[in-house]
Amino acid sequence: MNQRLEIRNIPNEHLMDSLQMSAFAFQDELTPEKVEKRKKLFDSNQMWGAYVDDTLAAKMAILDLQTYIQGKAFDMGGISGVATWPEYRRGGLVAKLLSHGLRVMREKGQTVSFLHPFQFSFYRKYGWETYTEYKSYEISAQQLPKLGAQPGRIVRTGHDVKLLNGIYEAYASRYNGTVIRNEAWWKHRIFSFTEGTVAVYYDAQNQPAGYVYYQVKDNILKIHELVYLHQGACLALWRFLADHDSMLDKLVMKAPANDKLPFLLDNPRIKQEVVPYFMARIVDVAGFLTKYPFASGVEWSLQLEVKDEHAEWNNGWFLLQVDESGTARVTPVASASPELPTASCTIQTLAAMLTGYQRPSFLMDIGRLTGTTEVCESLERLVPTRQTYLLDFF
Structure with missing residues (x-):
């Protein structure tokens, strides 16, 4: 028996159907509180x-999001809540759904897409690739940094979005x-789903230069976000956090x-783990490359094959x-000309390279990027070196 399939927007009257599917998956x-938030x-x-x-x-x-890449804002489609x-x-x-989503994002000018995978291999099949990871730290109270008094001041404050976002954007x-x-x-995404205290650091010039959003519960201090604009702010915030050691x-x-936090500790043997986190996909190669800020200095041409x-x-x-x-x-060209250098890679490899997660030389060493030594160099x-990071979840 043939079943009729249709991909369409989920209307407001199907909200509970959508929420119940997510809750099950x-x-x-x-809870009623979660329903109201969602x-x-x-x-x-x-x-x-x-x-x-006609059944969901x-x-x-x-x-509809934006992301920083090489200091520039890119429109980004954030894939979330995938469930069946x-x-x-x-x-x-x-x-x-993903195939339809790629067309929707392209039409909106979202040249890149991020998602949090339940399984990395599953989304690699559809063109996404790992683009960021994070370090997870667990530090005993005895191992917290031993720092002297720092210039500036710490002010515990409320949810002053304008103040915090100014610091966050610079970071x-x-x-x-x-x-x-x-x-x-x-x-709705930061303060609604987490609880805690916000403390802002003002430097010696009385400029806001960092903040920490954290919670102390059951004798555990959990840092939701630690953001600082210079090393002085970092040290001052860690001095503030270390002063919680008795609790x-x-x-x-x-x-x-x-x-590099462990290097600053008297005992760097803390529990730490590197955790693969989000994946990225280039939705529109031509649109993304046109906007991408390559390193300046020299004119260069390349014929790039993308799979x-x-x-x-x-x-x-x-x-x-x-x-x-x-x-x-x-x-876009029909084929490569023998007069210009060439390189070839999959859409996944291109995302890993241009987000800065992996360097071209490594990708060429492992066979994910093909081309001559001159192309690799x-x-x-041309591809600036910059660390990937994501504080958020969606």
């Missing part, structure tokens, strides 16, 4: 459902893959993968011409 208790976040225009004979069988959200009822699983519904723009936040994001057994937190099984507009050859300012002109120069 993610084994979450759907009602505030629900936007039918961002919610997509796979309907089988699978769903996902495409959040068990009786409809392994029927290709998520694949159809986040230094990394690739951070979310650009607005007031609604702070209110706690340990401190737990996440930090960028290149964080993308799920987005035909990305699958093929592109002529990439970078001028002295680092701005690229991108032209040019890409090493």
Whole structure:
């Protein structure tokens, strides 16, 4: 018996159907409080459902977000809440939702997409690739930094979004893959889903230069966010946190993968783990490369072959011409010319390289990027080195 499948926006009247599916898939208790929170976040225009004979069988959200890449804002489609009822699983519904989502994001000008995978290998099949990881720290109270008095002052404050976002933006723009936040994001995604205290550091010039958002509960100090604009702010915030030592057994937190905190400790043998986190996908190769800020200094041209099984507009050859300012002109071409250098990679590899998660030389060493030594050296120069990081979850 043939079943009728339709991919369409999930209307407001199907909100509870969507929430119940998520609660079942993610084994979450759907309390009245959670229902009210999710009602505030629900936007039918961002919610997509796979309907089988008019029954909601699978769903996902495409959040309209922006991210920093090489200090520049890119429109980003945040894939979230992907779920399917068990009786409809392994029927290709998520694949159809993702394929539809790629077209939707492209039409919106979202040249890149992020998601948190339940399984990395699953989403690699559809063009996403790991782009960031974080360090997880667990530090006993006895191992906290032993620091003297620091210049400046710490002020415990409320949810002053304007103040905090000014510090956050200056910090986040230094990394690739951070979310650009607005007031609604702070209110409904940060403070609505976590509890705690905010303390802001003002430096010797009385400028806000860092903050920590944290909670002390059951003798554990959990840092939700530790953000600082210079090393002085970092030291002052750690001095403040260490002064909680009489109330706690340990401190737990996440930090960028290149964080050097253990080096600052008297005993660096703390519990730490590197955790793969989010994945990225380039939705529109031509649009992304055109906006991407390559390193400036030298004009360069490359013929790039991209392999993308799920987005035909990305699958093929592109002529990439970078001028002295680092701005690229991108032209799809039918085939490569023998007169210009060439390189070839999958859409996954391209995302890993241009988000800064992996360097071109490493990708070429492992066979994920093909080309001559000269091409590799040019890409090493043209793709700026910048750490990836993501503080948020969606």
